[in-house]
Amino acid sequence: MSSRCLTSLALALAASLLHAQRPTIQAPPANGGTSAPRPVAAPDAAEPKPYDKVITAEAKSQDGLIKVHQLKGKLYFEIPKARLDRELLLVVSANRTPANIDHAGRVLDSDTVRWVLKEHRVLLQQVSHSVVADPSKPIAKAVEASTSATILMSFPVEAFARDGSPVIEASRLFTTEIPEYSARQLLGAQLFDPSRSFVDKVKAFPANLNIEALQTYSVPFSPAGAAALPAPSPFGTPTLRPGTSGTVAMFYSFVELPEKPMLPRVSDERLGFFSVRNTDYGRPEHEAARRTYITRWRLEKKDPAAAVSEPVKPITFYIDRATPAQWVPFVKKGVEAWQPAFEGAGFKGAIVAKLAPTKEEDPDFDAGDARYSVIRWVPSPVANAYGPHISDPRTGEILEADIVIYHNILQLQRDWYFTQVAPLDKRAQTLPLPDDLMGELLAYVVTHEVGHSLGFPHNFKASSQYPFEKIRDKAWVRQMGHVSTLMDYSRFNYVAQPEDGFDPADLIPKLGPYDKFAVKWGYTPIPAAKTADDEKATLNEWLKVQETEPWLRFSTAGGAGVDPGEQTEAVGDADAVRATTLGTKNLQRIMGFLPKAALKPGEDFKDFAHLYEAIWGQWRRELGHVAVLVGGFDTENKHAGQDGGRFTPVPRARQAEAVKYLNGAVFKTPTWLMDPALLAKLEPDAGQVRLLAAQRGVLTALLDRARLTRLEEQEALLGDKAYTTAQLLTDLRGGVFTELQAPGAKVAPARRNLQRAYLELLGNLLNQAPAPSLAMGGLGMSQLPVNTSDDTRGVVRAELKALQTLVARPGGDKSLRAHLDDLKDQIARILDPKFAAPSASTGVTITTRRVSETCWPGLEDLQD
Template sequence: MKRVRASLIILLLTAFSFPVCPQAFAAITPALVPALQQQERPGGRGGGPREENDSDGPREYSEVITEDAITSAGMFDVHEVGDDLFFEIPPSELENEMLLIQRTMESTLQDPGSFFTGGPRLIVQWERQRDRVILRGKDYDMIADSTAAIWSVISGFRRGPVLATFDVEAYGADSSAVIDVSDVFLTNIPELNPIDGLNRGRSWVEDSWSFEDAVNVQVTQSGSGSGAAPGGRGGGPGSGRGGGQAQTRSQTARVFFSMARLPEEPMMPRWHDERVGFNSSRSYDFTRPDNRLEQIRFIHRFKLEKQNPNAEISDPIDPIVYWIDPATPDWLKPWIVKGVNEWQPAFEDAGFSNAIMGRVAPTPEEDPSFSMYDARHSAIYWRPSTVANATGGQIVDPRSGQILKGEVNMYHNIMELQKNWYFIQVGALDERAQSLPMPDSLMGRLVEYVVTHEIGHSIGFPHNMKASAMYPADSVRSASFLERMGGSHTATLMDYSRFNYVAQPEDNIPLEYLIPKVGPYDHFGVRWGYSPIPEADTPDDELEILNGWAREQDQYPWLRFTTADAAGSDPAALTEAVGDADAVKSTTYGMRNLERVMSMMLEVTEKPGESYDELENLYGEAVSQWGRYMGHVTAIVGGAQTQEKYGTGPRFEPVEKARQREAVQYLDAAAFHVPEMFLNSDILRRIEPEGVVARFRTQQNRVLTSLLSQARLERLIEFEALETRNGDAYTLADLMSDLSAGIWNELQDRTVQVNTYRRNVQRAFLEVVDNRLHPNEEDLNSNFNPAAAPWTSDIRAVLRAELEDIDLLAEQALARTSQDMTRTHLRDVRSEIQRILGGNGN
């Protein structure tokens, strides 16, 4: 990029001006005119475009780009003249497809308790018709071979909407068209997501830069938006920090626009494969050889080419560089660099050394022209927000799937989330976690783990929730096994596996093995997606080799990816799980560690002079962890073991009957009875006067709602119908019998007593059954996943029969109880059953 002040060179440029048609056109699209007519633009125009009644056509170059212009030379020269911004677009850049993105740098609308949004990402091109320049969007939903007859039609559909039009103000050397583009960035073009009620008089261009292959523009936009009353930031009524009714308020944002030329030759795509997890783009290809219209998918990946194509491992010509936000806390920057670099060994397996790296971005003082929002720079933003999360994504070339810009959002409060999880899941295994706050060395490692995960998303990988079930439950307690598998208890960092809560203190697992790392599946995925296949000239030519790589999953289960259309049936594809190859066994181990954590929680959190907020927080996290564990076990019931296959055999196999029965029996003992560790009055009386009863009812209701979900019950019916070996299927009747034996077992005791927590479970059971028998009209008529009418399957008959049996048990139990509350409860149970069976739903 080169910035110069226009002076004598204007004489040379004007000497090469070409005659033009005198016909004049509107300076901007008609839709924008009313918005501009309402505002007076501040300051002089420094040359600027002519008035509307000026029909003399383009002017002399020196009349538009005056000697006061500040020029940045590059892809096309950018001129700042007073308050106006001019692009000088050479003919060579017309019709070139370009990426245009917008990112908000700062905004009065940003709620510090909310996620930071991304922004528009468009493919555009500049066109010229006589003395008018057009900015047009492009559409890639349909594609075709440019030599095919149908291309003449498809090419028309590829032409997207006109975003803006401009009069040519002057012509420069080589017929470059000079246009005033200020209004592109300071008016209400909806595709560019301007601030609401944008006011041109309070908005201006701050700065601009031009590079060899990109142009960046930074502006201030002001307008009026619906926000909280003074004291809050955005949100609806009463949502602001200062409370009050929502009202229209002035709002201001600093916005960055970046336009970068797409590669002249698109990277060769690599076809998507459901067996290997990659984000992908989709298009309808009208010239595929199949006798049908095919929707093709190609994966998202960075373009890596070897400096030495003949070397087994070579540095890439252009490595993947993630620029780290200078606003990141200084002590965390080395950890974030390390989090990016953790992917380097996986890329070595694909044939690339030094393929990916993290670097701290320069500050504006160090390099005023550098911006992390530049469309050419992958970035890790550090967000000042109370959101306890992080995200990763990418912007791609829609022609090929090439990742042009990777983006990761690290929210400052992610440290709170990591602290909570680590303490609750493995605090009993790591003394460093038994004193709060945790040391920087531990917290830095936890942030590094999150960064590595989000970088995985940004280089093309979705979540692979199946990976945590691909190691035997007992193996993740073995230090030698973990060492052989790269030091991680899950095969991929892209699972939501978190920390190794299955390991027990007596296992002596090295502390570094408690936190997930880049694993065997990640190495496999990078190799499958990024390894060059030099003998292939087309994506189709790669298929045989790619299929051979994918078939390695048949031999090595830890290379498998979540089955695409398992529809929630696979008990191996769970979030927040470790060792879910056997969820009952792993949950048993997890509960032991959770009990150890509960026993030390008060000692760790109670500090003279400090509130009990941390104790309350961690107690709530422990209860939630218990709920997650129960969810892992619930998934076994009505589950199907799956493996994605391409023409090589069955993909779904119902879970064995014995495993499903074991799961229900475990839930009877561990979910439908409140664990004693949570009923510690020393803790409860420090954090709340009431709430513990409702807290556990909520968790138990969730387990029952999941266990008796429509989809799960329908699967049980279908598995029974397809079972060819009589008695091998776990049926809906089996589930209800086992569930009833666990939830209502007190009713068969010689002396019947039902305590508060068990009464809650029994009421929750009736509530869930009622909802299943009487879905509301909204659920029945939903456009998204509508509920099945209860009379269309065996579900209604089985549930009604179960209610009748429970009613009989309750009637008999009434004669064997002397406890007033139990008697009242049983009467209520009978009344509720009659109401449900009556079907009035009231």
């Protein structure tokens, strides 16, 4: 018997023994999926026992939303009759996690649920509000009859209280794995072990109930020969290793939904809000009407007659006491930066921040309680922050928001500030940055994340809405900021130059005119309106100001990756070529003082290497803003009745200018990044590998099939006024093969690498079938397949033949001849019908060392 068979037999015996010892472990489905299995069925409902036989004098009981009893390791719910069939919000989060696995407070799911009594059984049902109808209309009965609430779990009634309230033994809800609320993916686990899972803490309150349960998961050893890698986490965080277990403190918070629903506000795509959606069959439209309501907090004036009034209940964020003391004032500043915007909507002191109470001050306070909105500080090397919120699915009312700040967001902010504006702020020219500066950078992050928790998504269009010249106008920027909203990824003003004389405080984004306009539009009360439809005329009237003030506009649906003015990490992308030219000047200045900033006597080169990589990353991002001009469409979010179209091709001259810039900036070797004295302090391949990776990235972006399809579309629309694929390839030939078009050619090693990579990408275009993905597009276009019979093949083949002629030139030294012969062979193989390009890669694997940007925002270097 082979050693492999022996190993397999040993594993099989071990698995059998494990199964025999722990028969209750819940394994993944037989199909190999990672979703959790449905818990075992509940016991049959027997005749209920007398109340005092179930809830004895030994029980520890708590009154509240649901009366709870703990007895001999079991948890009983006594559900008041008045609470039956009433909708509750259930929020499930990971309150504590194993070391280095994600973070405390991760919300895993939130649902609307209700308890329903069916004879001697109580059902926990998941309620959907995606299909609705006015209860007063006949069709409401059809809607109710055609939809079924999912049963999450069923419980036999153990007893009835004197008032008829059912008593159930609810432990299974928290000690078995329910797919909707599982931590399986969070941990990358495969097995759930109920024998190591139990209810740990219970707190009942008048309007909510909190349960904490310890749940244990594990990952078995991989089969023989399989790579011992953990399963990926959907959150982009580490997971359990094979052969290990992890215990999560799962937090379940049941909260009453508002008895009186808030008046919803209808969404308008010309302004950005997160939203809730439903299909309303009670509407008068001649179709199933899709209704979309913005998510927002319920703000009501104490004095409805006052132009500006304090709210009945302000939006309150509690600052986690784990937050380092020096940062607490800046976190508070970041939250309350939104106050002026709410004053424009008629509310004074609408949003406040305060330290979370201590146990002595409030023993019942819990950061996982869905009644409280908490800003958590997470000890994690992840460089990120995020600000989700939980809303009432009926109306969009935001009920709770928890903002998470990972510790290493400080490092990410330092890197961005250093690589973008260090030449304009002497404090940033040596490391570490002073605490007062780091605090301001942290406050900016908090204000951005609070924006999400107020209902605002990203608005990437904002970075192109100011006239380009204003980005360097210090008077304009002092008043308006260099970007009109904090909800863009427009970090620090890298377009500004030292001679512009900026106050460093004005280099950091601040609350802008778009933010104030969005708060006013979404939160200003309209007292005369009794229904959401009553508000629409007023809301539409408010939006007319966007026609004359473009910085109040929002991103266009279908514009991402298409509109050169809707890019992430951009400043001044109204003119990306000029912005990147100026940004590169600042990067060149930074290279000059990099050694002084990062090299400390007696210390290693870690910080130096990290910041050198950050400079490369910033340069690549800025190049991406130029590349997207090719095949681009300028967009403007409009509704019927507004003049002009929503998508306009970028003029031919701007596209040609972009390619000309890239030819000179990246395809011509950027010696300013390749200082031999600096490279000698890094690894042996520090320069050439990074350069080729950057060049390949730009070429891949320019030769993307979706981009070439847009160029074909523009040619069909504009004729000889369009910038075409043929012109793009001709211009790239001039930049990539410059030396071969002049006598006495000499081709440096970096340029030889570039030329081979370019031919490889052309070969992929000619010989690889387009992937069967769906094209991105505007309204009604998302289901169009990628064009698989476009003009690309013919144009690429013609270009390869032109290059074949170019590389056939005679003469040259031994090195040049070897390179030209190699290029000729490469072209011949591409043009040969039998040639088959790799199906899943672009050829050579490039290893690069990059700054971690896995969040805030977690972007690739080149956006398309």
